[in-house]
Amino acid sequence: MTSQQTWSIAQLAEEHGVTHRTIRHYEELGLISPERRGTTRVFHRRDRIRLALILRGKRIGFPLEEIRKIVDMYDEQPGEAGQLSYLLDRIEDRRADLERRRQDIQDSLDELAELDRRCQADLAALRSPTHRQ
Amino acid sequence: MTSQQTWSIAQLAEEHGVTHRTIRHYEELGLISPERRGTTRVFHRRDRIRLALILRGKRIGFPLEEIRKIVDMYDEQPGEAGQLSYLLDRIEDRRADLERRRQDIQDSLDELAELDRRCQADLAALRSPTHRQ
DNA sequence: CTTTACGTTTACGTTAACGTCAAGTAGCAG
DNA sequence: CTGCTACTTGACGTTAACGTAAACGTAAAG
DSSP, rough: OOOOOOOOOOHHHHHHTHHHHHHHHHHTSSSOOOOETTEEEEEEEHHHHHHHHHHHHHTHHHHTTHHHHHHHHOOOOOHHHHHHHHHHHHHHHHHHHHHHHHHHHHHHHHHHHHHHHHHEEEHHHHHHTTTEE | OOOOOOOOHHHHHHHHHHHHHHHHHHHTTSSOOOOTTEEOOOOOHHHHHHHHHHHHHHHTTOOOHHHHHHHHHHHOOOSSSHHHHHHHHHHHHHHHHHHHHHHHHHHHHHHHHHHHHHHHHHHHHHHHHTTOO
């Protein structure tokens, strides 16, 4: 009884605002692997979570192949020490990548704020010297 | 004498780690418009700055058409009040977009940190109970 | 004067990430 | 049985962002 809920392809597509073609594409690339009942796909909680991760990865700007590696990280079994420290290295790589992107975005936001200030100033200058109101 | 420096296409390509084809592609799309001396392109400070902005936009994940609008924002002349408030609206849109991306990245970083913690714990569990050193 | 380096345009090729048919199946309603 | 709805598998089309090759101009160097 621990959340036996399943979803159809149409439900997941609707919920995440993508087409069924998109979801099937992700399956072709091995990003998700839903159960099959006969020929029909049945999506479980795990698939749904992976889909959400995939779409966030896309918003961030990762290519699907990269995203596959990333979501796979979350599903790997602990295993032995070697695998664990390998996984830790990959986590660190990923973290560094995300930090770089965060910095780029922060820089953009800062410049945007500066541009905003200048515009506000120009606007004020247009109004103030001509008429006091 | 206020920084008359110019660059060749090869210099800019080298400096930013892209090919000349890439730079010419950006020109075709109207993202940069270097001077011409005869048939040869001559890049000025302005072009160099735009190229840097373009590449950062790419790292963030914007499509080139979007990037063109963005870099154009920085070059628009103040003009009259209508144009200014229009520009301010576009700045706000862009800011909201960047904030969303920032949030996605932050969420990813948080989850990554959590995964990291679990791995460290698993690694420790593998070493500690078996032998004390 | 020919080679070498650097530049140019034109144009077809490639990869990623789907879109868009076409054609078929499986279950249920009437 | 018929029709409808939701699902399936091909397979070709499309867009973005360049790669790559061909064919040519120009200017300094040997």
